Amino acid sequence: MDSLTTRPLPVELLLLIFRFACTDGGPTGCILNLTCKAFRALCVDTSVDVRISYVAGIRQADKFLEMLLARGPRGRRVESLFLALGKRHFWYERRRKRGGNEQSAETIAHDRKTLLNAVLLSISPTHLRTLSIQAFSDVTTSTPILPISFPNLTSLTIDGVMRDTVSSIAWSASHPQSALTNLEIRNKTSLPATFFSSTLPDLFPNVVRVAIPAPNVDIKALLRAFCGLPGTDDNAQAITVPRRLSHVEVTLCPMYVYPELGGCKLPEMRYRRATQDLWELAQRGCGPLGEGESADVGFMVGEMKRRLVVSPLVDGGVRHEKWRKRDVLQDDARAWREWLERSLRSV
Numbered sequence: 001m002d003s004l005t006t007r008p009l010p011v012e013l014l015l016l017i018f019r020f021a022c023t024d025g026g027p028t029g030c031i032l033n034l035t036c037k038a039f040r041a042l043c044v045d046t047s048v049d050v051r052i053s054y055v056a057g058i059r060q061a062d063k064f065l066e067m068l069l070a071r072g073p074r075g076r077r078v079e080s081l082f083l084a085l086g087k088r089h090f091w092y093e094r095r096r097k098r099g100g101n102e103q104s105a106e107t108i109a110h111d112r113k114t115l116l117n118a119v120l121l122s123i124s125p126t127h128l129r130t131l132s133i134q135a136f137s138d139v140t141t142s143t144p145i146l147p148i149s150f151p152n153l154t155s156l157t158i159d160g161v162m163r164d165t166v167s168s169i170a171w172s173a174s175h176p177q178s179a180l181t182n183l184e185i186r187n188k189t190s191l192p193a194t195f196f197s198s199t200l201p202d203l204f205p206n207v208v209r210v211a212i213p214a215p216n217v218d219i220k221a222l223l224r225a226f227c228g229l230p231g232t233d234d235n236a237q238a239i240t241v242p243r244r245l246s247h248v249e250v251t252l253c254p255m256y257v258y259p260e261l262g263g264c265k266l267p268e269m270r271y272r273r274a275t276q277d278l279w280e281l282a283q284r285g286c287g288p289l290g291e292g293e294s295a296d297v298g299f300m301v302g303e304m305k306r307r308l309v310v311s312p313l314v315d316g317g318v319r320h321e322k323w324r325k326r327d328v329l330q331d332d333a334r335a336w337r338e339w340l341e342r343s344l345r346s347v
Helices: 011-021 027-035 037-046 058-069 105-122 164-172 195-203 219-226 265-286 321-346
Strands: 052-056 080-085 130-135 155-159 182-185 209-214 247-252 255-257 295-301 304-310 318-320
Touching: 011 027, 011 037, 027 037, 052 058, 052 321, 058 080, 058 105, 080 105, 080 321, 130 321, 155 321, 164 195, 195 219, 209 219, 219 247, 219 304, 255 321, 318 321
Parallel strands: 052 080, 080 130, 130 155, 155 182, 182 209, 209 247, 247 304, 255 318
Antiparallel strands: 295 304
């Protein structure tokens, strides 16, 4: 039997095998690069090893950026990218040594935003289709969340905690994504006061599905406009619903408390009051909902069919603080699985 070195496989067949193999976010691609020079040359020329990439933590992001910059344009064609630069993934490196000097937590947080943009600017903008960002920023910065337009980006997931001023500047400085059809905002990501009135229709004019956490700023006004109902506050900003938006999913985020410390009755009352209007909107089409039931309403607004989904409240929406870390890890695992499934469907 002839060896592979004397009778190599056709490049087209080898590339097809690599495409089926490199679907785990990066480990298989790294192994292929280390196998032999021929495999590495094929990976660098076709980007098959970085086609679906999962990057978690500052150190891995540094290496990923260094690898991209060492390649030519053909080697940077990332089609699906998951960037996790938040403290949930490496428990917030409060001190990082660089050249013998210790950086403060604020400097590291700023480095995350700079690194995030550097990675997004280094990949080929025309090939990216699926993007998930999990990043935390604790300092005021004008760095945009999306520093460039990706003409073929169809799915975007944002998960992070930012101050309100940072959130407003970061969103307003971002570039429009005209091809985006699926937008997911996870957990308690801070949104500027003008997000639903101007940011959403300006940045994502053709979005079809939006998943948002609650309670959040102006979410009730968005849902009333989405359902074709008049607003309840005359002084509120007018909400412009994107013309193609037909599916809205609302996730009711739990509130974590220490019952043994007391003093949590007032926050609980405010939380339940904030979520009550959402349930009233959902129950108009579903009728009374019991504990643990989700609302799924289909209705017509003019000639357009729309759908509203509201997740159920777990434990009445109020949970003990001891469950927060477990819930966060479960949310992260779910986010990774959903991103990978979406990546495999799109590429």
